[in-house]
Amino acid sequence: MQLSEVRQGHSAVIERVGGSGAVRRRILEMGILKGTRVYVEKYAPLKDPMELIVKGAHISLRVEEAAQITVSDLSAGN
Numbered sequence: 732m733q734l735s736e737v738r739q740g741h742s743a744v745i746e747r748v749g750g751s752g753a754v755r756r757r758i759l760e761m762g763i764l765k766g767t768r769v770y771v772e773k774y775a776p777l778k779d780p781m782e783l784i785v786k787g788a789h790i791s792l793r794v795e796e797a798a799q800i801t802v803s804d805l806s807a808g809n
Contacts, residue, residue: 732804734769735781735797742770743802750799758796762786769802 737743745767748758762785763769772782772789780791 732802733798734792734800734802735794737769737771737802737804739771739773742768742805744768744805745800745802747801748799749801750796754796755799758792758800761790762788763790763792763800768805 732743734743734745745763745765747765748755748763750758763783767785770784772784774781779794781794781797783790783792
């Protein structure tokens, strides 16, 4: 499943970061790496961008960028 498909209030573990170039590098620099647990805090009113909590930091990510990240969904509130 893609990170952009994870529902608000759910956690997931990063399996693969796709994309290329500067966008991929920036995502990796933000700490979104394979094996990292992310929590989807909320979506903006129009569903773009989404706010994630990664290693205690709040990160906003465009849904288009999140669609390039493959995750395994955990459960609500974890």
